[in-house]
Amino acid sequence: MKKSLIAGAIACAFTPAFAEEVSTFDLGTVVVTPSRHAEPLTQTLQSTTVIAREDIEGAGQQTLPELLQTKGGVEIGVNGGPGQVSSIFIRGANSGHTVVLVDGVRLDNITSGTTALEHIPLTQIERIEILRGPGSSLYGADAIGGVIQIFTRRPVGSGFDASLGVGSDQMGRASLGLWQRWGGTQLNLRLAHESVNAPSATNDRATTWVYNADRDPYRNTSLNAALRHDVDARTSLGLTVFAAEGVAHFDAGTPGDALKKERVQSVSAYSRKRLTDDWASLLRLAQGVDDYRWINVNYAPVTSTQDQLTWQNDITLGRGARLTAGVEYVAQKLSSGTPYDRTRRHIASGFAIYRLDTGPHAMQLSLRHDENSQFGGHTTGGIGYGYRVSPAWRVTANLGTAFHAPTFDQLYYPNSANPDLKPEKSTGEEIAVHYAEAGREVSLTGFANRIRDLIAFDQKVKKPTCPWGCPVNVARARTQGVELAASLPLASQWRAVARATIQEAVNADSGRRLARRAEYYGSLGLNWKSGPWQVGAEVVGSGDRFDSINEDPSSHLPGYGFLNLRAAYAIDRTLTLAGRWDNVFDRTYELVKGYPARGSTVFVELRYLPR
Template identity: 35%
Template structure:
């Protein structure tokens, strides 16, 4: 940690909290908090990171969250169709269940499937996205083998401001939203709601009804904080999304899923001492799905999660010690009669960030005690060296684990309560450069994952049961670079992966070996024009590598005109050349993706 990081830490612990400490630092320098659970400038973190700010979200005008992440450094996606269909995110080639999703610090995901519902996240409610690539289990516990994605909802500051948007386009797509944010005296607030609806496309041709498979999502977000005193702040956040998404099951009538996606948090934070900052919070999340087949209810599986977190940041001279305690209680409510329907997990962790002049050293250690599988200890060590002001080299190594899901442990007649968690070791070497409007980050890494869980037939019976039988090795290189100069903005990310199942020698399913993305924008006066170019290599749909899915290239165009200081019109043309492409299939039937599509949006920002 060099002097700028120490300044951030000092602000975190010493300044009056009319704003939260981390938000105060954000006013001084762009920062992120996910890699270490403390405020750091982007150029000082010892992790591979990507930050997507609200300005970029508005410029790109994504119709779903996957559009924001597609082909970013280290990220591969597969989708069972667009607009609210099952989406898998492969961070650095790891499984989709190996990436942790946080919304305003609240842990999200299904305890039965083990993965997050990426498809239900509304871009209109997002202020910022922080992507951390590489293991973070030593700070966050289970799931963060591949990395962490944290979403921050809209926040408020200054005089009250109203914002609104409405738009529409191809596939009978409609969207609108309204929000207000600001601050008064010692209170900061933000409240917004949005709705997105589309008829979509026929996701699987020849399966089920022949109609389009639509998607409807209504969401509400809010944040509130109040400065009780110079040293004490109360805060809360809420995100709630509800809707339905159609899919093809095979019957002649309509098939769909009703969903609820919820995250909420309340807490108190403040200074216990001029060098000791503490935060205590309680959180709640829900991932609920009720499935209808042939217009008849067929299943309902809900995950309810209760969370308690206590974190302490203590300045020790030029160094920063972070120590905390996490509690998590998962409950499953389902028509399926699981052998167990709840479990809890206690986690205790500590992290020390050392400032050693040109050198920076960060070490973390965590132990989790889970009532289902016992104790797991993980750790991480990262070193950085500032060659000169604009150049930094870094190296890190860490262990991580993924807890077995409720389906793995307790599925009636098939669960295996003797399963061990999946575990990993990862090593990384990186080089970062940032000067003026230019930045570049290069990273090479290797992850070895043991005890991967696979469902296999039980000898002598018709039953299937999960076992710890698989091993995987993933090697990769990532490059992320960008420049802002004289009205031009360009960013490039590229990823090369070598991934294999160590038992069979086959590639891991549904993740491409090569990914590239280029965003190029030009701003002058009241106009802006931009394009996004995406290229993904081939992938295999199955573990045996017998179903090859071809790679694809896509081009998107966008334009915006600022009618007045408050009003902006934006237009996007996606998949300009109307490419036919897929990222997943079921058997021999593809999950279709949309062809050429046009959207128009009117934005108001006071």
């Protein structure tokens, strides 16, 4: 890589920018995403970051994509302010190369292949697990860059909490959570609403037929409910519902006010059963829905539905060995005003994950086969190894394959689709060194990913289903880089947290950089806690990018850096007053050409939570 790239990443890593987060080595943290089984974060073999509820509360009026942006290995693109279309890039992979789960349920839209993260409110989230690297052998199609799993809030016992916040641009946010336990039955209910009179989603760099200088308000209403009944010490039954509806004004060059109303929703019923002391089983029936409608603009509505069945078994084999195995079935259905050539397909899958811990050694093997009714079968695998050199030092290495299934738009959209498309495939590897001792935690990870059969549009290829050009499997991509994560105590009440990524994400055929991917980015944070006070600062920075596939100079997006400040004061054991000032110096920058990121904003919130 170029010297300037390395120098820039080092500068990004050691410039003050600060976000408190659960460390990769936090002894009290348990995760499930890296192996589909609950295990201490200290024992995971793949690079995993956890964002805890405390970090989410400190995020203030930030959106979910903005929160993810501060965590290493994740870049974002946002078409303007709150509620506008967002995309994420993990380790330089495409926006459709990440699986997003909400309480284990897929919520991606099958036409675009991405998840509407912009409509999932932070007030509903308990924690987030980010798995970086190939994950298809665990979760199937689309996990080329990684997996993001979101867990909604579900306190145990009986009580209630509430919050009320106001901020810049007439920002308002309110939430109310209620939970009650009767014997072996637990009920949770949470309602939330927020609105903001955001500035224009576009600027004069946008195409002339799009730009409109008016304001583009956004509002979001969400519901999270869960009912669990413990039949006995070995059996529990549950029902969960999550739904969020966002209404975003946007610029479409029309005289009237264009709006997009989108609803993301998941419903699941499950049974957890411990069949023996060494065998636990999960059976879950779920449905994920993404539905959007347009107002004052002539676009067709789309409803994406995925019915999902999972049967997973966790078996303890003894002598440090464990087997996780199961089957999954997904039925995808599309309903739209656009006459797609096909509107249904299904995927049947089987998977197995073997884990062995013996002495200082740890190993994980994973294998999965997905049989897609559209393009046939695809098998992926992964192998991970870890060695604890000493109580403080550990090294890990991983190798895995992954794939991305073509979307319904690429396969069946009228006059521009190619039903003969194959899946995009990848091979990725990483090697990491971890250190954790006396509250000091550092990890350094090198990664590489080679993606082939990338789908690109070619005007020269013509078929009856795409008479003016077709999407075809012609391109290749290569991503490689280094990630740094550190959490260090500076004094008894101070802690610094740093994350930085140096990467090269390019088209392997042309050598040109992939769109919206920077060569370096990261954050550095400083946190102070004393008595009832918590204070923090973070600087988030990124190098330049191009919003095109050919490094067109007119699409150049300059690098940026901005400072955020936050503070919280515990008035008593139940009441907290918190505030956040984002982009303190009102830096102007773009994540997408013609769509300005938010300027300086302030948010203040009062939270009631019984302890």
